[in-house]
Amino acid sequence: MKISFEKKILAGYIINMVVMFLLGIILWNIIPLTTEPVWLWAAMGLIILSLGMLTTVFFILTSQLRAKRISEQALLKNEKLLQSIIDNTNSAISVKKINGEYLFVNKEFQSLFPINGKNIVGSTNHEFLPSEVADRYRNADLEVIKAGREVQLEESFELPSGPHTYLSVKFPLFDAENRIYAIGNISTDITERKSGIDSLKAADAFFNLSIDSLVIATKEKFIKVNPALGKLLGYTTAELLDKPFATFIFHDDLERTEAEIEKLAQGTELINFKNRWVCKDGTIKWLAWNATAEKTTGNFYAIVRDITAALQHEKEEEQLIDELYESQQKLNLILENISDGVLVANNKKKIILANEVANRLFGIEDDSKISINLSDHFEVLYPEGNKTFPAQELPATRAFKGEITNDLDVLLKSLSTEEMHRVLLSGRPIFNTENKVIAAVVTIKDISEYKRLEEEMEKRDQEARPLIGFKPRKRK
Known part of the structure; x- marks a missing residue:
């Protein structure tokens, strides 16, 4: 299923908001254990500021997309109106390549030269007109190319109703490099009123409309x-x-x-x-x-x-890109300064974000080479280390099922170095507006040092008890 650009923006906004919210929770619970409270408030302030900027950018993007959609609809309407005017005008309008091949003709022009029902586009005058007449029209086209500007002249056409005289305005069409690539022609029938009164009215109508x-x-x-x-x-x-x-x-x-x-x-x-x-x-x-x-x-x-709106749109796009870059830098700064590893994977289970802590834990600097499936990098064991933890119960697997996991205590044994880490795993699913899981966030808190200190304290406590005369109570 193809996802629209608007939905991608909304999904990105939701992912960033959820990540920032989770970061806030992590900071609130972790930083007080390691630093002064002022740093906690500073970090929370940055997160709140980032949330505000993300929201602002989201609404700017959605408003710009809405304006663009309206503009595209208006442009299509205008193009259809212009095409209708061209096709319903009494003037014969055509556009030729420099070599004389027709690129465009309106209905009036096509009706002047019914060549066995074939469309004139793609043909040249020599294919459906007498050679003498075709040469005359070709010379007139070359005069326009030579002059590099519009040329007005009278042309005669032998039609089934008899000879007709047209006032033709031929003009060069220029490409982006100011080179002539085609010749436009607007021919108005002035047979009945040679004075040009009808031609003037047609020109005025086209001018005013x-x-x-x-x-x-x-x-x-x-x-x-x-x-x-x-x-x-x-x-x-x-x-x-x-x-x-x-x-x-x-x-x-x-x-x-x-x-x-x-x-x-x-x-x-x-x-x-x-x-x-x-x-x-x-x-x-x-x-x-x-x-x-x-x-x-x-x-x-x-x-x-x-072109006021177009220039303003370009200016706003540049400003938006600058704001997005600044917001991304702030988000990266926060992610790289928290003590937990953070992984974010899309619904295809591809890692789209990993902070430096996660990179060090996996021993991989390239985020794209990290798998959300921990079993690809570690032997996942129960804390005692003697039994494999079920893969289907790991946070990432459960998150993609829409389930939440909090502080799952496991032992990670690296498949490459056999290094052991005691960690707490948490997982959160990220839903779209249709309540479908579009991403998963996994946090990895390394508690190896805490557990080592805890075991050492317990050991020292056990060694100190006999020294202070502690006697264990006998069970009855």
Whole structure:
């Protein structure tokens, strides 16, 4: 069963919370025996702080995942809307590779060239048009590549209903390295109204319905903006057209924005230029601009995207990574400074965490080489040392069954060194929200020294009794 990322985060949060809680219990019971009380409170304070930070990080992650899911749904909706607009427009839209092979055509374009029911995508003009016509269209595409900008021209198509004239806008498409990889084409039928009135209406409709903000401007002012930009910044169209657009640019970005405009006027394409704009409510938004300039008029044509949320998300991700790293360091510090060995295994019985005490006890530094099954490393005996302890009763085995084990007194005899350790074993299962065991925590308290001292005290007590005149009571 595939576990979702959200469930993995929740499982990790629960595991860390349980481990921290167990560490708190261990510290509370162990530290007073070996050090001053102030260190106990200091350690407990660190654990409480870590619990708080883990909770904060957990809620930040869940909120980010929720926001991401909402954004993905909104993006899918927008893509479907845009595809619907493209397919239902009266303009014929297509995208070709540089070699002339079609990458995309909308329904209107496909309907102009019904080549025996075959989809035009993957074909070239020479495969379904007369050679003379195909050569003419190919030369027009090469002009776009040579110019490196959009080109408008009239094209004639011989259709079943007769010859039609289309106003075609051909434009280059650039990849991430600013190289032309395809040619886009939007063709509008202007047969009936050669004046271009219908073409202007279609362009206006596309302009106004675009989800992205679209702009036409001079070097100082907006000539035309679509409603999306006004909605983005909170101004009316009239307010945006009334003042120089520098009025709305954040003052710290004004100088470099003016420098980019100069480059644009000289024929350099503006690709993904980022600057800050002041909204009507006083908030600041980051916008990304892709723009080109028309040489004949000097006007700029730009597509604008709001990237404020994306930049904020990147910043929050960096902060979250820093906080997670700091939290992990604190957790490691606590684990490495307690006297008990700690092992944590997932539901596949693979060790995912072992502290230094556990590493020394097993004689293994690589956590992944430690087995949660103690019998793989030790001969597990009853305290007397003359009988093997049942493997099914060991804490890890019981923990994966959902059972709790407390202070199980056993003797561990190393299979490699035959070194003996008297230990107390405890085990706890970790459950997910479906009450299934997803991990097990085992603690190992080495009491060999305690038992040795206890036996020595008992021996000395027995030796001292005759010296003080102690006589054992006779049983009746």
